[in-house]
Amino acid sequence: MAFPSRAILSLLMTPREDPPPVELVHRDTSPLAPPTELPVSNVIAELYGSPLAPNRGTSLNLDWVENVRVNTSAVERRAATLVTRRTVKKEWQIAWLLRAIALMDLTTLSGDDTEERVKRLCAKARQPVEPELLGRLGVSGLDIRVGAVCVYHLFVETAVKALKGSGIPVAAVSTGFPAGLSPLEERIAEIKRSVESGAAEIDVVITRAHVFGGAWQKLYDEIVAFKDAAGRAHLKVILGTGDLLTLRNVAKASLVAMMAGADFIKTSTGKETVNATLPVGLVMVRAIREYALETGMAVGFKPAGGIRTAKQSLEWLSLMKEELGNSWLQPHLFRIGASGMLADIERQLEFHATGRYSGGHRHPLA
Numbered sequence: 194m195a196f197p198s199r200a201i202l203s204l205l206m207t208p209r210e211d212p213p214p215v216e217l218v219h220r221d222t223s224p225l226a227p228p229t230e231l232p233v234s235n236v237i238a239e240l241y242g243s244p245l246a247p248n249r250g251t252s253l254n255l256d257w258v259e260n261v262r263v264n265t266s267a268v269e270r271r272a273a274t275l276v277t278r279r280t281v282k283k284e285w286q287i288a289w290l291l292r293a294i295a296l297m298d299l300t301t302l303s304g305d306d307t308e309e310r311v312k313r314l315c316a317k318a319r320q321p322v323e324p325e326l327l328g329r330l331g332v333s334g335l336d337i338r339v340g341a342v343c344v345y346h347l348f349v350e351t352a353v354k355a356l357k358g359s360g361i362p363v364a365a366v367s368t369g370f371p372a373g374l375s376p377l378e379e380r381i382a383e384i385k386r387s388v389e390s391g392a393a394e395i396d397v398v399i400t401r402a403h404v405f406g407g408a409w410q411k412l413y414d415e416i417v418a419f420k421d422a423a424g425r426a427h428l429k430v431i432l433g434t435g436d437l438l439t440l441r442n443v444a445k446a447s448l449v450a451m452m453a454g455a456d457f458i459k460t461s462t463g464k465e466t467v468n469a470t471l472p473v474g475l476v477m478v479r480a481i482r483e484y485a486l487e488t489g490m491a492v493g494f495k496p497a498g499g500i501r502t503a504k505q506s507l508e509w510l511s512l513m514k515e516e517l518g519n520s521w522l523q524p525h526l527f528r529i530g531a532s533g534m535l536a537d538i539e540r541q542l543e544f545h546a547t548g549r550y551s552g553g554h555r556h557p558l559a
Contacts (some may be wrong), residue, residue: 223383238491238520240482245390245520250420253413257487258448263440263476272471275511281316287545288509290538291337293506294321296524298364298495299488300343300532302463311348312531315355318342322539329546340524341394345370346387364394364429368419371462373398373433377415384422387429392428396420398462401436404446412446416453427507429457429495429528434473435465447480457493463530468498471508478516494521497530503541 236244282290299318301310318339327333343364344352352363365387369375384395397419403412420428430450434443450458458477461468474496481492494517496509509529513521523528543551 194361196417214508219316229312238485238526240485240491240518240520243489245485245489248451248488248490248492249454250417250434251452251488253410253449253452255409256386258409258445261441261444261448263444265440265472268440268472268475270424272475272512275471275508275515281507283545287332287542289507289510290503290541291322291332291335292522293503293510293529293538294337294339294535296510296522296527296529297321297339297532297535298341298343298497298530299339300463300497300530302343302345302366302370306345306348308351309349311342311344311351312355313350314344315342315361317535318356318361321535326539326542326546340528343394343396343530346383346390346392349387349390349392360391362427363391364396365390365392366396366398366449366462368397370398370431371433371464373400373431377418381418381422384419388422388424388426392426393427395423396429396431396459398431398433399446399450401433404432404437404442409445409449412449413453416450416455427456428454430455430458431459431462431497432477433462434460434469434477435467435498440472440476443476443545447477451480451484451492455492457495457528459495459497459530460513461496461498461530463498465498469496469500469530471512474509474512475516478512478521482517491520491526493526493528495528495530498517500529500531501533501537502543503534503538506531506538 221354228282235246237247238245299314301314321339322337323334327335327337338359338361340364341364342352342356343366346365346367349363349365356363367383368380373380384397387395399412399417403415416430432443432446432450437446447458458481460473460477478494481494485491494513500506500509506529510522513527540550543549
């Protein structure tokens with residue numbers, strides 16, 4: 194089977210011109226005017242033909258935050274179209290599934306984690322699909338590997354050593370994960386320790402109470418402190434969307450996190466009762482789009498929690514493709530936090546190669 198080498202660059206979909214269900218209204222002076230020209234080295238994405246720089250953050254614009262409006266019914270209708278009107282078949286589906294692997298944060302965040310489990314996870318990260326299966330698919334020459342390995346701080350050094358030379362970054366969950374309720378000083382110190390241990394990415398948890406109380410300055414200051422502590426490490430800000438009660442809260446928290454300098458905004462810890470859903474994802478990526486148009490800066494997105502099947506990975510890829518375009522189908526701007534999904538993707542790839550589904554036990558994660 195010949196692999197369509199440019200498949201992922203033209204994913205057979207065009208954006209749908211629906212009325213915007215999310216209005217992040219800001220029509221006065223932008224907090225930072227979009228740059229008219231950027232050095233090529235500073236361009237990390239493109240939106241509607243305009244180059245975008247990495248997010249440096251802006252001052253907190255409370256008028257922008259308070260003017261956010263979300264039409265929940267419209268959001269739900271738009272999200273529903275992602276699973277009904279788009280299908281990806283045959284060779285194109287192979288391309289999408291391989292892309293999903295490249296965008297995956299392979300994660301172990303269990304109370305019974307051990308160094309050996311982390312080492313096995315890192316070995317899987319280096320070779321997420323069996324070489325024999327890649328050969329059958331005709332893609333042996335591709336460097337298929339995951340986007341990152343995500344672990345608790347305790348195992349950062351173990352993961353860094355296990356991944357040495359692979360180019361795969363280690364992400365650490367910090368700031369009192371998953372509740373995020375430990376004292377601020379302790380959370381900041383944990384970030385610094387993780388960076389010193391070699392973490393290239395830091396996943397932080399916000400204080401949800403700041404959102405409930407509309408304490409946007411406190412939330413902004415908290416994330417700025419996290420960003421400063423992370424230094425050059427990429428900061429992924431977990432909103433805990435399942436706890437935020439309304440889509441409007443999700444949109445507002447997304448904006449504040451981006452203004453504070455988040456490199457990524459992330460849906461969930463995976464420990465909430467409700468985790469990543471397509472309506473929440475739509476609200477967050479629309480916030481990213483509005484922020485990019487207003488500031489000229491790009492922010493990444495990571496859905497996490499409850500994503501377990503290959504079909505779901507295609508739905509999230511569809512969302513990113515339609516709402517933000519091909520620039521966001523790269524690991525530096527999109528990640529999927531879903532380790533359990535990898536085995537199902539392998540089973541789908543096996544079916545494409547052989548016409549038969551393999552048992553899940555043939556594709557162990559760790």
